[in-house]
Amino acid sequence: MxxxxxxxxxxxxxxxxxxxxxxxxxxxxxxxxxxxxxxxxxxxxxxxxxxxxxxxxxxxxxxxxxxxxxxxxxxxxxxxxxxxxxxxxxxxxxxxxxxxxxxxxxxxxxxxxxxxxxxxxxxxxxxxxxxxxxxxxxxxxxxxxxxxxxxxxxxxxxxxxxxxxxxxxxxxxxxxxxxxxxxxxxxxxxxxxxxxxxxxxxxxxxxxxxxxxxxxxxxxxENTSPVAVALARNMMWKMLGEPHPMMAHRVDSRGIASRGMSADVKEGVQSFLEKRAPNFPDKVSTDMPDYFPFWETPEYR
Structure with missing residues (x-):
């Protein structure tokens, strides 16, 4: 509807x-x-x-x-x-x-x-x-x-x-x-x-x-994690203004580490092994990583 x-x-x-x-x-x-x-x-x-x-x-x-x-x-x-x-x-x-x-x-x-x-x-x-x-x-x-x-x-x-x-x-x-x-x-x-x-x-x-x-x-x-999509979109847009790829490396590394522990990654791997469509449980409203928004955190620099 x-x-x-x-x-x-x-x-x-x-x-x-x-x-x-x-x-x-x-x-x-x-x-x-x-x-x-x-x-x-x-x-x-x-x-x-x-x-x-x-x-x-x-x-x-x-x-x-x-x-x-x-x-x-x-x-x-x-x-x-x-x-x-x-x-x-x-x-x-x-x-x-x-x-x-x-x-x-x-x-x-x-x-x-x-x-x-x-x-x-x-x-x-x-x-x-x-x-x-x-x-x-x-x-x-x-x-x-x-x-x-x-x-x-x-x-x-x-x-x-x-x-x-x-x-x-x-x-x-x-x-x-x-x-x-x-x-x-x-x-x-x-x-x-x-x-x-x-x-x-x-x-x-x-x-x-x-x-x-x-x-x-x-x-x-379809078949994509909402949290991963939200992160990836913002990573790419925000990197357009950075002077060195090291900034992207820092954010990439945080993303891999934090998402690697997530329920979404567990589901993504398991659905691949079982040859079925994934059902990602994480939500943008509640499950964005604690370093987001990364561009506002001083340690990102």
Whole structure:
């Protein structure tokens, strides 16, 4: 039975361990708002806390994925769309102080939350995806696109810089040269270019996109340990910023040692020997190792 929860700008469904976040402002091509930011963060909190959830899919309702920030509130004064200037104060040196918590970019709050997800995340990009619609995809583990998808990092065309931590994510996804090209031109590119550059895994006809994403989600979740998947996902993402493989060696060693004593490993080995599907008992909500989150522990360094 499919479980559905409705918010004001999104809704979520849970079906057979697959938690789908549907951006739900189809009349606005799912344009991004502060409410959508808060609701997406809340949805990822739900997915992390629910042990029934094995994989998250993010997609859009209607013909668009996300048309970027909702520019309607900028009528008459375009700066109102992006400004948080009311929170900028002057420092002792007379220069602007940009340190206020309220100045944090909303898109970045979403991408950082996706980055920290304990469950794998698949983007099913069903249509136009520009601005935050493009950058929110970057911390997703896999991007699958419809033939109708159009993606653009259009920030210079709006007079602003890329947001949502994309200056960190985008070069890691497609390389520095392609990242700079896309951002400095603001060009809208199609599914073919998304595939050719490694931005997306696969392209599908519109009606086939979600079934294909769900098939991959099942492949990720069947016969795998939820705790091992949560650890592995975070290990790989967090290692992208480390300067030396010794950091990975330290975390790998802790993972092998701690998981080696776990009920999951006992079940994984026994099921292999008995030639049957495993039934892993450990849960993400209760059985993550005591060194997690490893990047916050001083001894990891």
């Amino acid at each position: 499919v479980e559905r929860k409705d918010y004001s700008t999104i809704f979520t469904t849970l079906d057979e361990g697959i938690f789908t976040i549907h951006l739900n402002r189809p009349d606005k091509l799912n344009a991004f708002t502060r409410d959508m930011m808060n609701e997406m963060i809340a949805a990822f909190d739900v997915s992390d806390a629910d042990d029934r959830v094995r994989v998250v899919i993010v997609t859009g309702e209607g013909r668009g994925f996300c048309a970027g920030a909702d520019l309607e509130r900028g009528k008459g004064d375009g700066a109102k769309v992006f400004t948080t200037g009311d929170f900028i104060k002057k420092g002792p040196d007379g220069k602007n102080d940009y340190s206020a918590e309220e100045l944090r970019d909303g898109g970045g709050r979403v991408t950082l939350r996706i980055f920290d997800s304990l469950k794998p995340v698949i983007g099913a990009i069903n249509g136009p995806a520009v601005g935050i619609g493009a950058t929110m995809q970057l911390p997703m583990d896999v991007r699958m696109v419809s033939t109708k998808a159009r993606v653009g990092f259009v920030f210079p065309k709006r007079g602003i810089v890329p947001e949502a931590c994309s200056s960190w994510f985008l070069p890691r996804v497609v390389g520095i040269s392609r990242a700079v090209e896309w951002v400095t031109t603001g060009r809208i590119f199609d599914a073919e270019e998304a595939i050719a550059t490694g931005f997306a895994r696969s392209v599908h006809e519109p009606d086939d996109l979600l079934p294909a994403a769900r098939a991959l989600a099942r492949e990720m979740s």
